[in-house]
Each structure stands twice: as C-alpha cells, then as structure tokens.
Amino acid sequence: MQTKFKTALLAAGLMASGGTALAEESFSQWMISLTRHKEVKPVDNKAYKDECSGCHLAYQPGLLPAKSWEKMLNEKALSDHFGDNASLDADTLKEILNYAVANAADKSYYKRSRKIALATKTGDAPLRITEVRYIKRKHHEIPEKMIKGNKDVKSLSFCNACHTKAEEGDFDNDTVNIPNYPKWKDR
Amino acid sequence: MKKLCASMAVIGALFMASTARATPATDELFARYKSEGATGFDAERGNKNWVKESKVEGGEMMSCTTCHGDDLSKQGKHHKTGKVIQPMAPSANTERFTDVKKIEKWFKRNCSDAWGRECTAQEKGDFLKFLLTK
Numbered sequence: 001m002q003t004k005f006k007t008a009l010l011a012a013g014l015m016a017s018g019g020t021a022l023a024e025e026s027f028s029q030w031m032i033s034l035t036r037h038k039e040v041k042p043v044d045n046k047a048y049k050d051e052c053s054g055c056h057l058a059y060q061p062g063l064l065p066a067k068s069w070e071k072m073l074n075e076k077a078l079s080d081h082f083g084d085n086a087s088l089d090a091d092t093l094k095e096i097l098n099y100a101v102a103n104a105a106d107k108s109y110y111k112r113s114r115k116i117a118l119a120t121k122t123g124d125a126p127l128r129i130t131e132v133r134y135i136k137r138k139h140h141e142i143p144e145k146m147i148k149g150n151k152d153v154k155s156l157s158f159c160n161a162c163h164t165k166a167e168e169g170d171f172d173n174d175t176v177n178i179p180n181y182p183k184w185k186d187r
Numbered sequence: 188m189k190k191l192c193a194s195m196a197v198i199g200a201l202f203m204a205s206t207a208r209a210t211p212a213t214d215e216l217f218a219r220y221k222s223e224g225a226t227g228f229d230a231e232r233g234n235k236n237w238v239k240e241s242k243v244e245g246g247e248m249m250s251c252t253t254c255h256g257d258d259l260s261k262q263g264k265h266h267k268t269g270k271v272i273q274p275m276a277p278s279a280n281t282e283r284f285t286d287v288k289k290i291e292k293w294f295k296r297n298c299s300d301a302w303g304r305e306c307t308a309q310e311k312g313d314f315l316k317f318l319l320t321k
Contacts, residue, residue, distance in 0.1 A: 085296040085300050087292070087295050088292070089288070
C-alpha cells in the first residue's frame with residue numbers, strides 16, 4: 001500500500017516537473033497542485049516586477065490576454081504609456097513582454113484569469129484592465145463616490161487602494177477594504 | 188552675532204560644496220556626456236533647468252519639481268499615478284546615482300514627460316552636477 005502511494009507520488013512529481021519544462025504553468029501542474037488556483041498567478045519574474053512596480057502596481061499578466069500585452073509592451077506604445085513615457089531598453093522590454101505573454105489570462109489556468117480570457121476572447125484587445133467586461137461587472141455595484149469621489153482611491157485603476165492583497169494576485173472579496181467606507185460589503 | 192551667523196553660513200556653504208559627492212556611475216556619465224559634445228558641467232545651470240516650467244500636452248505647466256517636490260531631501264509624488272518617489276538628494280538617499288542604466292532610463296522618460304523631448308548631454312550633466320550637491 002505504502003509503495004503504491006509512493007509510486008503515485010513519484011509519478012505525480014515527474015509529471016509536475018515535466019510540465020515546468022514545457023510551459024510557465026502547464027495543465028498537469030495545475031491538476032496536481034495542492035493549492036487552489038482561484039485567483040491570479042502572482043508575479044514571479046524579477047524584471048517584470050521591478051520595472052512595472054517602478055511606477056505602479058505590477059499588474060499580474062493574468063489580468064489581460066496576450067493580445068493586450070503585445071499591443072502595450074512594445075517600444076512605440078511604451079513611449080506613450082497612458083500619457084507617460086515608460087521606455088525600456090530592448091533587452092528588458094523583451095524579457096517583460098515574453099513573461100507577460102507566457103502568463104497572460106488566456107494562457108493561465110487560474111480561475112479569475114480564465115474569466116478574463118473568456119470576456120476578452122472576441123473584440124479588440126483592451127489596453128486597460130478596467131475595460132474588461134468581467135472587471136466592469138464585478139465593480140458595477142460600487143457607488144462612484146467610493147471610487148472616483150474617494151480621495152484615497154480616485155480610480156478603479158488603483159487596484160491596491162482597496163484590494164489589500166492585490167500585489168499577491170488575490171482579489172477575493174474578503175480582502176477588500178474600501179478606504180473611508182470600511183463597512184461597505186459587496187452583495 | 189550677525190557676523191557669526193554669516194560666517195557660519197559661509198562655512199556651512201563651503202562644507203556643503205565639499206560634500207558634493209560623485210559616484211563611479213556619475214563619473215562614467217560625465218565622461219560619456221563629454222564625449223557626446225558637452226563642455227563642462229554647471230550645478231547652477233542644472234538648478235535653473237530643474238525648476239524651469241514648460242507646457243506639456245493638456246496645457247499643464249510642468250517642471251521637475253512637479254513630481255520630485257521642492258525639497259529634494261524629501262519624498263516626491265508622481266502627479267498622475269501618485270507613486271511615492273524616493274528623495275533625489277544623495278544625502279538623504281544613498282542609492283541615488285549609483286546605477287548608470289537607471290539614471291539614463293529615467294532621464295529618457297522624464298525629459299520626455301516634462302519637456303516633451305529628450306535632454307541633451309549638456310543638460311543631463313548639469314542636472315547631475317546640481318543633484319550631487321544635494
């Protein structure tokens with residue numbers, strides 16, 4: 001019995017490690033993993049984390065589909081990145097683009113990323129996470145005064161103003177704390 | 188008493204000037220800017236450019252201080268994203284001006300944002316000279 005269990009464990013381990021070699025996050029890895037992939041994959045690339053968080057929350061690649069990252073992460077687009085110049089040297093840009101595309105919503109098995117992938121499957125590639133239908137729907141019920149009119153939030157773009165674990169890729173309701181409206185609960 | 192204050196101010200100023208620190212990174216950049224045509228660097232000129240206001244798209248007036256603040260030994264704040272910017276003064280932030288790539292990256296971005304064009308080698312050198320006195 002014990003040997004059988006060990007063999008199974010070994011097989012599982014082999015499958016998982018085999019998966020790593022193939023892709024950032026493979027199907028087998030996802031099947032075997034003990035942690036539930038409910039949220040969005042946390043950022044695990046240093047260049048991506050350092051460069052993006054140099055200016056804002058390093059939005060996880062799993063929050064947009066690959067076509068969006070391709071549209072955003074090129075030299076021309078970065079010279080006017082939502083009104084700011086965010087130019088990168090060619091090597092860094094290449095690493096960041098590759099990482100973003102490999103871990104984009106439509107390449108991820110994380111539950112929230114799957115929903116984003118589905119919502120962006122057709123139509124133009126959104127450049128803003130806040131344009132994604134699924135994200136819009138999720139925030140639909142929150143009154144404007146709590147976001148735009150809230151001096152400690154200002155915009156839906158500042159995920160981490162309310163999502164206290166946004167940096168770890170956790171956007172669960174239970175982790176939300178709207179500044180100045182601590183008692184508001186999503187229904 | 189007044190005299191004492193004045194002389195102390197002079198001594199203080201001298202002391203400040205002598206503590207203007209250079210790093211291997213800034214030495215490298217000064218040499219590079221010279222090879223790109225710049226001739227001698229001036230902290231005073233850097234200071235003037237630092238506070239010079241110019242109009243960016245949207246009609247807004249901007250200078251370096253818009254985001255970096257008036258006191259370089261304190262944190263600044265990005266005018267759009269609200270990101271906290273660590274102090275520019277090396278006296279308050281020892282990490283400043285120690286990485287050639289980082290300095291050049293931010294010159295490229297910030298000159299474009301504040302002035303709508305890239306800075307010249309001369310302007311960049313003057314800025315560094317000025318900031319190193321802080």
